[in-house]
Amino acid sequence: MTAVLTDLLAALGTGALRIVDxxxxxxxxxxxxxxxxxxxxxxxxxxxxxxxxxERGGAWxxxxxxxxxxxxxxxxxxxxxxxxxxxxxxxxxTIPVGDFIAPACVIDCVxxxxxxxxxxxxxxxxxxWEAEHGRIPAGSWVLMRTDWSKKTDPVxxxxxxxxxxxTPGPDPxxxxxxxEERDVIGFGTETIGTDAGQAAHFLPPYPCHYYMHGxxxxxxxCLANLDLLPPTGAVLIAAPLKILQGSGSPLRVLAxxxxxxxxx
Amino acid sequence: MTAVLTDLLAALGTGALRIVDxxxxxxxxxxxxxxxxxxxxxxxxxxxxxxxxxERGGAWxxxxxxxxxxxxxxxxxxxxxxxxxxxxxxxxxTIPVGDFIAPACVIDCVxxxxxxxxxxxxxxxxxxWEAEHGRIPAGSWVLMRTDWSKKTDPVxxxxxxxxxxxTPGPDPxxxxxxxEERDVIGFGTETIGTDAGQAAHFLPPYPCHYYMHGxxxxxxxCLANLDLLPPTGAVLIAAPLKILQGSGSPLRVLAxxxxxxxxx
Ligand SMILES: [Mn+2]
Ligand SMILES: [Mn+2]
Numbered sequence: 447m448t449a450v451l452t453d454l455l456a457a458l459g460t461g462a463l464r465i466v467d468x469x470x471x472x473x474x475x476x477x478x479x480x481x482x483x484x485x486x487x488x489x490x491x492x493x494x495x496x497x498x499x500x501e502r503g504g505a506w507x508x509x510x511x512x513x514x515x516x517x518x519x520x521x522x523x524x525x526x527x528x529x530x531x532x533x534x535x536x537x538x539x540t541i542p543v544g545d546f547i548a549p550a551c552v553i554d555c556v557x558x559x560x561x562x563x564x565x566x567x568x569x570x571x572x573x574x575w576e577a578e579h580g581r582i583p584a585g586s587w588v589l590m591r592t593d594w595s596k597k598t599d600p601v602x603x604x605x606x607x608x609x610x611x612x613t614p615g616p617d618p619x620x621x622x623x624x625x626e627e628r629d630v631i632g633f634g635t636e637t638i639g640t641d642a643g644q645a646a647h648f649l650p651p652y653p654c655h656y657y658m659h660g661x662x663x664x665x666x667x668c669l670a671n672l673d674l675l676p677p678t679g680a681v682l683i684a685a686p687l688k689i690l691q692g693s694g695s696p697l698r699v700l701a702x703x704x705x706x707x708x709x710x
Numbered sequence: 711m712t713a714v715l716t717d718l719l720a721a722l723g724t725g726a727l728r729i730v731d732x733x734x735x736x737x738x739x740x741x742x743x744x745x746x747x748x749x750x751x752x753x754x755x756x757x758x759x760x761x762x763x764x765e766r767g768g769a770w771x772x773x774x775x776x777x778x779x780x781x782x783x784x785x786x787x788x789x790x791x792x793x794x795x796x797x798x799x800x801x802x803x804t805i806p807v808g809d810f811i812a813p814a815c816v817i818d819c820v821x822x823x824x825x826x827x828x829x830x831x832x833x834x835x836x837x838x839w840e841a842e843h844g845r846i847p848a849g850s851w852v853l854m855r856t857d858w859s860k861k862t863d864p865v866x867x868x869x870x871x872x873x874x875x876x877t878p879g880p881d882p883x884x885x886x887x888x889x890e891e892r893d894v895i896g897f898g899t900e901t902i903g904t905d906a907g908q909a910a911h912f913l914p915p916y917p918c919h920y921y922m923h924g925x926x927x928x929x930x931x932c933l934a935n936l937d938l939l940p941p942t943g944a945v946l947i948a949a950p951l952k953i954l955q956g957s958g959s960p961l962r963v964l965a966x967x968x969x970x971x972x973x974x
Contacts, residue, residue, distance in 0.1 A: 447813065447943045448968035450714075450721045455945065457714045458811060465807045472803075473954035486766035489774040493954070496778065499792045502750035505916065506791055508957040510753040512776035514760065519952070527770055528763045539736075543729045543964060547722060549711065652769065679711045681719065683947055685962035688783070690737035690757070693772040697962070698949035700807060704712035 461705055466674045468682075468699040469519040470595070476518050476668075477600045479638050480611070488514030515694040521686040522632075522640065522655070522665030526693040529660030536662060538692030545664070546685035548631045550587040550701065551579070552675045555614060559592035563605055563612040564644055569623040579677045584629040587682050590616065591672040594636035605643065615642025618653035625661045632664030636672060640665040666699060675701055725969055730944075732933045732963040733783040734859070740782050740932075741864045743902050744875070752778030779958040785950040786904065786919070786929030790957040793924030800926060802956030809928070810949035812895045814851040814965065815843070816939045819878060823856035827869055827876040828908055833887040843941045848893040851946050854880065855936040858900035869907065879906025882917035889925045896928030900936060904929040930963060939965055 447455075457463035470476060478490040491513040497503030516522070524530030525537045535541055553575050558565045567590055572582070582588060592614050597603040605612045615635065616624075624630045633640050633654055640654040650656045658665060666684060681702040686695035711719075721727035734740060742754040755777040761767030779802075780786070788794030789801045799805055817839055822829045831854055836846070846852060856878050861867040869876045879899065880888075888894045897904050897918055904918040914920045922929060930948060945966040950959035 447945075448721075448727070450717045450727060451813075451943070451945050451966060451968065453714045454718055454966075455811075455813065457712075458808065463712070463714060465811065467807045467952070469952045471952050471954050472956075481767075486760035486772075488760060488772060496750035496752060499795060503745075504792070506919070506957075507789055507795065508750075508752065508779050509953075510776065510778050511953070512774065514774050515772050525771055528768070531763060531771065543731045544722065546729065546962070546964065547719075549715075549719065655770070679715070681711075681715050683949070683964075685947070685964060687951075687960055688731070688733045688735050688962060689773075689775070690735050692736075693770075696951055698810070698952060700810060700947075700949060702715060702718075704715065 464703050464705055466671055466701040466703050468669045468671050468701055470668055470670050472518045472696055475600070477603050477638060479516055480604065480606070488516055491517050513696070515689065515692055518696045519668045519670065519699060520694055520696045521684060522659065522667065522694045523686065523692060524659040524662050527655045527659035529656050530662065533662045538686040538689045538695050545631060547681060547683055548585055548587055549583060550589055550675065550680045550682045551582050552589045552591050552672055552677050554591050554677070556591060556593045559594065559614040563614065564642065565614040566617040566642060567615065567620050568617055569620050572620060572623065582628045582630065585631050587632055587634055587666070588624055588630050589634040589669065589672055589675070590614070592636050593673060595670040595672065604638070611643030613637040613643035615640065615645055616654050618648055618650065621653045621657045625657050625663060630663065632666065633658055634666030634669050636669050637667065639667055669699060675703060679704055728967050728969055730935055730938045730965040730967050732935050732965055734932055734934050736782045736960055739864070741867050741902060743780055744868065744870070752780055755781050777960070779953065779956055782960045783932045783934065783963055784958055784960045785948060786923065786931065786958045787950065787956060788923040788926050789955070791919045791923035793920050794926065797926045802950040802953045802959050809895060811945060811947055812849055812851055813847060814853055814939065814944045814946045815846050816853045816855050816936055816941050818855050818941070820855060820857045823858065823878040827878065828906065829878040830881040830906060831879065831884050832881055833884050836884060836887065846892045846894065849895050851896055851898055851930070852888055852894050853898040853933065853936055854878070856900050857937060859934040859936065868902070875907030877901040877907035879904065879909055880918050882912055882914065885917045885921045889921050889927060894927065896930065897922055898930030898933050900933050901931065903931055933963060939967060943968055
């Protein structure tokens with residue numbers, strides 16, 4: 447085995463490198479994306495037992511599943527959005543596999559998001575982050591940490607009122623900065639959607655979907671455990687199911703994280 | 711970033727390390743597992759378009775999906791089988807994440823499987839392999855390469871006749887050897903199921919499911935591109951969806967493979 451792989455397995459074996467699971471459990475009670483009734487609806491996650499060591503299959507247990515592509519912790523492909531519809535290699539089955547392993551920058555927006563559920567991440571906020579942690583490298587995931595994943599009450603997680611949904615996200619100028627000036631690989635959030643809850647009213651509407659996917663970049667949503675990641679230094683493994691012309695996919699998102707104080 | 715991760719990204723960047731996708735495209739025409747009509751049936755993969763930049767959602771395209779847990783290129787968890795029903799951490803949502811990255815041994819059974827669709831991998835075959843390539847390390851995936859994945863005709867891929875299905879797999883003694891004497895992490899095949907097509911008639915029936923899952927080990931099925939892997943030296947990333955009490959899951963299986971002749 448080549449040295450880089452031997453070293454990787456050794457570091458995992460000694461605990462110098464940990465694997466952190468950024469994935470929520472896919473279950474019927476996980477909050478689903480909510481859209482106005484006049485448009486097509488994404489099916490919530492449902493399981494139906496096929497057999498459980500019983501007369502329907504004595505030696506085995508398994509389930510049938512149904513859900514929308516954008517369910518639970520999931521990946522957004524460029525073709526999900528009209529701005530990315532003509533991107534080459536823009537669907538789950540055609541994205542270059544090299545894009546499935548990439549470093550991550552984690553932006554701590556916890557205090558601001560707790561203060562204001564409509565908190566918007568700005569270019570200025572990122573520039574302040576860069577002054578402390580260094581420039582966001584090209585090809586990185588930028589993950590917006592809000593601790594939203596800790597809201598176990600589905601009503602609080604969705605956070606709707608009469609006006610609509612109130613969840614944090616990036617503002618249009620921030621997204622353009624990440625796409626045009628930092629050439630990131632994609633943007634990830636702990637909420638449902640990479641855009642803020644009120645982003646239908648932005649110009650353009652849903653700027654994170656619009657600009658990211660228009661530039662062939664990806665999204666990750668409903669991430670968990672971002673509080674276990676360092677601001678820089680983690681590597682994400684995020685590979686969607688290879689769905690034919692898939693617009694997105696639930697997936698297992700794993701982070702390789704150096705253990706503080708251990709040599710790796 | 712710690713050295714092991716810097717080296718990993720650098721090796722991927724230079725091409726010294728390649729990512730090989732071992733996954734078939736998840737599509738309605740991919741062959742589905744076939745069972746007698748008197749037992750519960752695993753649903754084939756189906757997609758239903760929710761919107762495509764049209765009146766059902768002007769700016770976005772997405773699909774609803776339905777399928778059984780054991781569809782396409784997929785993972786078998788210990789609880790899938792009655793022998794593994796009481797294994798701790800035996801379902802897709804409870805398996806330790808450290809098990810999702812592991813080295814692979816690839817056993818070339820192409821010629822034998824072409825000669826005999828009912829070819830059975832034996833302990834003796836593995837011992838001959840070990841004489842050439844070294845002992846199968848504990849914690850390795852053992853992948854049975856048959857080039858079955860190259861059969862693009864679904865009838866030839868399933869290979870049923872009046873007696874039943876004819877596809878290669880391991881014999882019971884071979885499985886016990888891998889579990890008890892080599893302590894592998896799991897067994898992978900290019901066919902539908904980790905067991906041979908005729909394994910219902912073995913003692914015990916479906917020995918690969920019975921012994922592997924009874925020992926808390928995993929399965930991978932419908933793998934592709936095993937011909938692109940070296941006999942040893944590749945590392946597999948195989949992380950199932952985090953399905954609540956899931957018995958298995960379609961997944962993206964990636965192999966990290968050193969490029970011949972390049973330093974990594
Ligand atoms: Mn989405
Ligand atoms: Mn299976």
